[in-house]
Amino acid sequence: MSDIAPAGSSPGLVNTQDEELILVMDFGSQTAQLITRRVREQNVFCQLVRHDLPASRIRELNPKGLILSGGPASVYGDGAPQPDPEIFKLGIPILGICYGMQLVCRSQGSAITPGESREFGRTTLRSHDLDALFQGIPVESTVWMSHGDQVNNLSEYFVSLAETETCPHAAVRQKDAAIYGLQFHPEVTHTEFGGRLLANFVTQVCGCHGTWRISSLIERESQIIRERVGSDRVICGLSGGVDSSVTAALLYQAIGDQLSCIFVDNGLLRKDEREEVRREFGDHFKTDLHIVDAEKQFLDALAGVTDPQKKRKIIGKVFIDVFRAEAKSIQDAHFLAQGTLYPDVIESGANVDGPAATIKSHHNVGGLPEELGFELIEPLRDLFKDEVRRMGVELGLPDKLVWRHPFPGPGLAVRCLGEITAERLETLREADAIVIEELRKANLYRTVQQAFAVLLPIQSVGVMGDARTYEDTIAIRAVQTDDFMTADWYPLPHEVLGRMSTRIINSIRGVNRVVYDVSSKPPSTIEWE
Numbered sequence: 001m002s003d004i005a006p007a008g009s010s011p012g013l014v015n016t017q018d019e020e021l022i023l024v025m026d027f028g029s030q031t032a033q034l035i036t037r038r039v040r041e042q043n044v045f046c047q048l049v050r051h052d053l054p055a056s057r058i059r060e061l062n063p064k065g066l067i068l069s070g071g072p073a074s075v076y077g078d079g080a081p082q083p084d085p086e087i088f089k090l091g092i093p094i095l096g097i098c099y100g101m102q103l104v105c106r107s108q109g110s111a112i113t114p115g116e117s118r119e120f121g122r123t124t125l126r127s128h129d130l131d132a133l134f135q136g137i138p139v140e141s142t143v144w145m146s147h148g149d150q151v152n153n154l155s156e157y158f159v160s161l162a163e164t165e166t167c168p169h170a171a172v173r174q175k176d177a178a179i180y181g182l183q184f185h186p187e188v189t190h191t192e193f194g195g196r197l198l199a200n201f202v203t204q205v206c207g208c209h210g211t212w213r214i215s216s217l218i219e220r221e222s223q224i225i226r227e228r229v230g231s232d233r234v235i236c237g238l239s240g241g242v243d244s245s246v247t248a249a250l251l252y253q254a255i256g257d258q259l260s261c262i263f264v265d266n267g268l269l270r271k272d273e274r275e276e277v278r279r280e281f282g283d284h285f286k287t288d289l290h291i292v293d294a295e296k297q298f299l300d301a302l303a304g305v306t307d308p309q310k311k312r313k314i315i316g317k318v319f320i321d322v323f324r325a326e327a328k329s330i331q332d333a334h335f336l337a338q339g340t341l342y343p344d345v346i347e348s349g350a351n352v353d354g355p356a357a358t359i360k361s362h363h364n365v366g367g368l369p370e371e372l373g374f375e376l377i378e379p380l381r382d383l384f385k386d387e388v389r390r391m392g393v394e395l396g397l398p399d400k401l402v403w404r405h406p407f408p409g410p411g412l413a414v415r416c417l418g419e420i421t422a423e424r425l426e427t428l429r430e431a432d433a434i435v436i437e438e439l440r441k442a443n444l445y446r447t448v449q450q451a452f453a454v455l456l457p458i459q460s461v462g463v464m465g466d467a468r469t470y471e472d473t474i475a476i477r478a479v480q481t482d483d484f485m486t487a488d489w490y491p492l493p494h495e496v497l498g499r500m501s502t503r504i505i506n507s508i509r510g511v512n513r514v515v516y517d518v519s520s521k522p523p524s525t526i527e528w529e
Ligand code: XMP
Pocket: 312, 406, 407, 408, 409, 410, 450, 484, 485, 521, 524, 525, 526, 527, 528, 529
């Protein structure tokens, strides 16, 4: 049985580097992985593990602290996930969050009362004890609650550290041990001093020094990959984006020339993308790089198609066919590496419904189908985007690639509204390159999270010299967003828009009008299709 919580891809935990380790036991909270990331922000290695990891195994792993995550269950519910009761006797500091707090309190005889209604949202916390956990945190601060049950009758073994209006024991500590419970969620940004509180737990309570670096993670993942792969070959699908590039660079570091990369040129790429991939993974990292020129196959299949969902379906299908054919030509490859990140796992619904359901393994998160017959390697599956970027920098990938805006799998096809032809794609590609170049020149590329050009399926009247023209329209889109689920249109300075427009109209034949998209998501989406 793997130690890792089901969302993890690695075969098991290895604490070979004798580094400070905090384990988060997964009771099914959607924010469990976020806790691990908050701890890693303190430069302490942290990993999510099964909720029922035996105490004996935990002792072997020698963590500095344990965090019991929240979860959707009630501690009294049928089949409510329980930890090994021995964990409370290990002498390792424990922090229980929400459901985890109820487990902590119940372990020492406190009564848990079902909440009359679920409490959900921001509330004010008042601390009344100068415990190490609250060091540097004001007596009153805002916290985020999301719970049904709560602890009303605290047993004699605990002291209450803080309260909210409806929750008399919003933070507690066991009197004779470094065992804590929090009814609120310190891991979410809505909790004002949540980061500080977790930092206090990790450093003050668990005594960690914060010596872990992203390079240790690279070493750890490389070792896991090497052990898993042996002398086999691994195929990595490259898309030109950050996630697959970091995956490939990590694999190259781990297994060198046992790595083969496949990059499918579908004819729907951004300007120079193919050459950049060749430079990075053929010249810089000397991987066995297979660039498949499949433009014709894609464009033939897309001919005459204007419906966005049909475009996506066709592109997905042709991609699998092309990839499969190329992969077949690579001998002895049993593994396929994919750059799935943790947010992809969440969004795909693969890990949303608690420990019981996550036993199912949801490997195929929007990638290639399992029928390809490869074992999947997803070394970034527990990480968040900013951690992946840090890893990319550490692995020696150029800044330009590491900070590249996301680009949809169907590429320019969903930005070329209406019919897709090689000519229309070329118009769009050139316009997009100008938009990005001007954005970089204005030092705004990293201010917005995504920007691009869209070719509209309408033509409008213009004049050129003495003649009337009837030509294409380019729309410019630039948005600011934290998570791409919502987004605000970004007010690009007029002179930047002006330069983009002048260059596009002057240098791209067949375009006589440029418009700027001033809509936010929702109700619009970031892409136009
Ligand atoms: P929307 O348009 O839904 O986009 O607001 C949110 C984010 O998802 C990207 N996107 C896609 N990515 N395949 C992808 O791989 C797609 O079909 C797709 N559609 C949208 C979009 O670029 C943005 O970052």
